[in-house]
Amino acid sequence: MSADRFAQRKAAQGYRSPGMRDACCNCVHRSAGAITFDGGRATGYDCTLGKFLVVPQGICDRYAPAVIARKPTPKKENDQ
Numbered sequence: 001m002s003a004d005r006f007a008q009r010k011a012a013q014g015y016r017s018p019g020m021r022d023a024c025c026n027c028v029h030r031s032a033g034a035i036t037f038d039g040g041r042a043t044g045y046d047c048t049l050g051k052f053l054v055v056p057q058g059i060c061d062r063y064a065p066a067v068i069a070r071k072p073t074p075k076k077e078n079d080q
């Protein structure tokens with residue numbers, strides 16, 4: 001019950017988690033694999049554009065959001 005209350009508070013405030021904000025963690029130029037130093041937690045990525053190490057929360061002027069592929073919805077028999 002309390003989880004719903006906190007979710008409502010976050011939504012009302014416009015809260016966005018780090019994965020939802022524009023940052024290196026969701027940029028098309030970041031490496032596919034994370035660099036981990038801290039017990040398996042993602043602590044960095046390689047920037048494929050600039051060829052340097054970046055932190056997940058970082059951002060630059062060349063940020064480009066990664067496109068998330070969606071599965072196509074099946075067509076109904078009546079659709080053309």
